[in-house]
Amino acid sequence: MTRPDPERDRTTAHKARLVAFVLAGTMLLWMGAQFVGGQMGWDPRYVFLFDFAAIAAFFWALVVTYQIWRSRQG
Template sequence: MTRPDPKQARKLANQARLVAIVLAGTMLLWMGAQYLGGQMGWDPRYVFLFDFAAIAAFFWALVVTYQIWRNRQG
């Protein structure tokens, strides 16, 4: 087995770090929006916008995580 290219390994590590930051930030922002929406009596359709934004961020993180996994396999 050959050793991985250091530049490629650093790129994958940076991508993984970005995914972790996006996941954590999305969860915090989503929970904050849910709390504020309940406290301030926002219309549910506005709260659903935060839900859809969180789903989009989670889907992006899933796609990037899959790409990282595929690059590590090859």
């Protein structure tokens, strides 16, 4: 069995926290943009910009989560 590496654990925890904040923040901002856009009658193409930004943030979070998972395997 290998010895625990506190620096690696700290880095992994930091990445996991960052992913959690990005996921929660993205969801809140996206829902807020949808609500405000509907109330103010924004053109759908502007609301789609928020959709694409949310998709990009979710994809980034997926990639970083995969990196965390892979680093824990080795």
